[in-house]
Amino acid sequence: MNVDMEERQQDMCPICKTDRYLSPDMKFLVNPECYHKMCESCVDRIFAMGPAPCPYPKCGKTLRKNKFKTQIFDNIEVEREVDVRKRVSRVFNKVREDFDTLDDYNKYLEELEDIVFNIVNGVDVEATEQKLKEYEESNKPNIEENNAKRQKELEEFKEQEQRKHDLRMKKNLIERQIEQEAREMKELEKKEIINTLASGDGTQDATKAVSQVRKSMLKRSSARRKQLDEIMQALNSSRQAKGEDKKHNVPFTPFNGDRTSQHNFDIHDSYYDPFLDELKSKKEYIASGFEVHAVYDRVLTEAFTGLGCYIEQEKKELNDAIV
């Protein structure tokens, strides 16, 4: 039932009774004074000459044409409240950072809410409006300062977004270039091989030619890659610039204090070891990725693990501590 009502309301202006069928582009506007809805043409017609009383019966509030706006929310109550909030917030425009303690901030918020509540629900409206006015006057410079701050922040944000967007575009471009170059390199390689084979210089030179091509290509691609890295870094740092990490004063360490300290020995490239010599040349060892260095590391580490633990002394101390 209500839905029908609303639909009908959407389709017919209550003042001029124009039907949507007759004018399909009919738009409705409301005025924050009384929130009475009427179509655009009515607004034009009634208020073109200046402020006039609201045409709704029993209303009659003086309305100005420029105060009319499109209703954003379906629920008129919500629309009202949002408008009030906007108005009050223009005066009460501090943020959390402006307060030393959470408590202070909460008190501030409560004041704001009280005012909004009163105005919206028609409780002591006059007195509340007065209060609001007084607050505005006494805090004028502060309010203006805050407004300027917010404005600046918004602009910075927009700038940053634009920068990020540009970086992303660049990144995509470079990625495509890298891909392109990789393809070109493959083509060039093929050509080089064919050329050298055709000129009959033997396969030796073919591989040389290929490596030459590779080298020059590598130089280019590494430059590109560097560019890419820089961009990624810039992207990432812009994310962090917000200062969110300022709270975490404890520096991040990958090992969290658990890093094993330095060895008490150097590891040479090779040692005299006939046993290992025999093993490391075996196919199945090489294929498995067996590394003699790993063996050196392990046995040398074990040689110095516990060397400085003097059991007689330490266990005695432990024992004495318990007793």
Added chain:
Amino acid sequence: MASHGVSFDDLYRRSTQYRLWSYTREQLAQQRREVNEKGCRKVDERLTSTPEVSASSIEKVTMDEEIALISFHARSIAKLAKFFNMPSQVRATGISFFRKFYLVNSVMEYHPKLILLTCLFLAAKSENFFISINSFSKRIPKTTPESILGLEFEILQSLKFTLMAHHPFRPLYGFFYDIQNVLGPEVSTKELGSVYDAARNLINEALISDAIYHFTPPQIALACFKTVNEELTMKYLNKKFTNVKVEDDVPKSTDYDTLVSVITECQQVIKDTPNPTKDQAVMIDKKVQFCVNPSLVLKRKRDTNEPDDANKRPRVGAVEGGASTSP
């Protein structure tokens, strides 16, 4: 402490070998005393349930005899491991389990001959040298799979469920490299090679001694090196640990003098490893048998006319891998 991070010595201190199985001389002696007393009490318990046997006919095993017998059987484990072609790691772990078991229990509670089999079997499993129980027990006369497996839990509990044993073999290998590093051309590879081989053999002796309870594997390795070739070892230690540049973040844990004295002590402990003869071991073993099963004394009384011949007694622990004599 946090800024230094963790040293390798600290890592060793977290191992169960350090935490649960390292003792001062006094603590170890105390432990053995208590175990021996526990064993004696067990014998007394058995005597009360076999009133026909008089308490005086059962001789209890002394602490020293326990140690001697354990050492003897530890060598049996080594022989058995060789028989099964087990690597040194398995052999050493088996011996480790066996000796630890008898730091918690007395020989008078459990006869060593089955315990040593299960210890070796468990060590093989633990060190990834898996051998099926059937192929294991089949080649050991007078044993069944059940008798060996049945003791697994008991041994694990006595080991306090700690199975990781750190042996001196790898540290020895590491020093073999580091000596090359530190002494360089001052030592010939041939000389170093033969010193290493001899030291490695000595480690097998060390495993049977109490060294592993009072010293860490690297210290034992160096002790073995030093016993085989004092001059070379001292040259290395001197060069390595004196005039050490103390850097800010490397904790100076190895003080030269302390290290050398510790290593020297260790040498002595290895030397003092009891090495009873077969006859001595057999004699103690007889005692154990009666402690474990007092009613056997009555059987002996019956055969009083026959000479006390060791050969007539049931063979203890099929050590020679199949050599069985009397039924």
Added chain:
Amino acid sequence: MSYTKGESTAKKVGEGTYAVVFLGKQTSTERDIAIKEIKTGQFKDGLDMSALREVKYLQELKHVNVIELVDVFESANNLNLVLEFLPSDLEVLIKDRTLLFSPGDVKSWLLMTLRGVHHCHRNFILHRDLKPSNLLLSQSGELKIADFGLARSLGSPNEEFTSNVVTRWYRAPELLLGAKHYDGGVDIWAVGIIFAELMLRVPYLPGADDIDQIDVTFRALGTPTDSMWELVSTLPGYNNLTVYPQPTKQELRKRFIAATESALDLMNDGTLRNVS
């Protein structure tokens, strides 16, 4: 140590470890614990090997990112492992589509996993079964590595290891090809695959069987050849392999749209065979 058996939730835990798990509380600390009761008699050669391995290695590895073995005891001829109880694991989280992973989350899980693996490796222990369901999570978000049933110490150089380890989808190529002398790299490979899965939210290389796994892996990351991996073709599993090309960086980028360059590099480091 005494424990109160809370609700007894009997469920089979994984393959190979035939155990019944009870939840309870440690009376002295009120801590939640899980008691894994391992049934004897399942393994015909005495006590189960994976149970022994868990006991052996967990006793030595005490670390904030490794599950804690609180106690071990015998009861009714069964081996009981008392482990700290952790309510969730990474597999559960990955599968829950209502959860969004932020880069910070992925980073922190990976970091905790790597810290745990580092601790194992510096004690010369290979885990050999890393996968999301073995990375447990505590109430406070701490990640802990669990299930050491397949772990082993790095042995002597001449020892042969079995290549039939690690759950198939997380198995490194050297294992797929039957190498018997591998090292901690197999764990790092698994971490790389887990990283990929955290980004993709589905398993990265799901092979249907062991043969298919080789194909899936090489198709995604390229077939290794002797020129980049010395003598790989001599490995037992290297038979009739289709030679897939290495993926280009761009192809990887397309697959992992959420990854940053450094994330891709990290994953590459984990999954490339560094033979030189």
